Amino acid sequence: MPRGAADAPLIEIGMGTMDQNKGVLIAYGHNLAAGAEAMMYAESNNLWDKVDIGGVCCTAHDLNRIGLGNGELKVPKGIGTKPKVAGAMGWWRKMIRSGVMECVMVDEQCVFCDVLGDAEKRKIPVIATTDKIMLGLPDRTNDSIDAIVDDLVSFKMPGVAVLDPVKAGEIGIRVAIAVKPKRAEAKVQNLITEAQLQEGIKKCTTCNECAFVCPPHIRISKLIGDAVKGDLLSFSNSYEICVGCGRCEQSCPQGINILDLFEYANRQYVKNQKFKMRSGRGPARDTEIRAVGAPLVLGTIPGVIAPV
Helix, strand or coil, X not given: CCCCCCCCCEEEECXXXXXXXXXXXXXXXXXXXXXXXXXXXXXXXXXXXXXXXXXXXXXXXXXXXXXXXXCCCCCCCCHHHCCEEEECHHHHHHHHHHCCCCEEEECCCCCCCCHHHHHHHXXXXXXXXXXXXXXCCCECCCCCHHHHHHHHHCCCCCEEECXXXXXXXXXXXXXXXXXXXXXXXXXXXXXXXXXXXXXXXXXXXXXXXHHHHCCCCCCHHHHHHHHHCCCCXXXXXXXXXXXXXXXXXXXXXXXXXXXXXXXXXXXXXXXXXXXXXXXXXXXXXXXXXXXXXXXXXXCCCCCCCCCC
């Protein structure tokens, strides 16, 4: 890993960075071990033309830092430029509702408790890679890789726990590639249609239970009211404000799948969602802080924007 460096390379972040023509593997959480091994497997087997790897939360930062420091010789220089920063933790439910991934590996922190249920509904195999979060999945660490891949690709089981990061990385890559054509139908089925959108918004009674529990205080009933009039712009304008917690859906007495409404209104936007950020550059150095301290206080330059 590199130390604090002001010239850390610029990389892209966002769901639009994931190549939907390839099998997409998401490494989600706080520990990069399995995601890093997936990168090594893709590199050593020349599979980057068939698979795209994206990180979510802190794992995203660390995957992009691999190869920038002076670590093990087995790490190809610059391999960290190949995985993408798919998004922040709060984007998880937005990502899975939009169906941008074929397989997900979770590790030890910042993982939503219902990740398995969300993924199983959409036929997205889940691989738990540490004993800290196993999601109740069977420990298949000692089983053969071929057997595990077959079970996941055939959807015999929604997920497995594989506590060997090297093994988990290979399984993640192979499953992402093999499962892509098999889950194409499920991907389409889980995206709501215009008719389902209309059915959902007509259920709203403007009770505002959703607004009471929304962390950023989005007036969802107003968004729905605009949608009833044929205007989805309010849903689009609030998409980045929404933290994807799902509390609105849990509190809605009418059972409206509100995050699905957000997904429908932003379907095209998600395909093109891209930003720029510095690649896990490490801590800001004292010399940098001194250089920008006065301009920040005086307001002559903008402040810091945290991407995750």
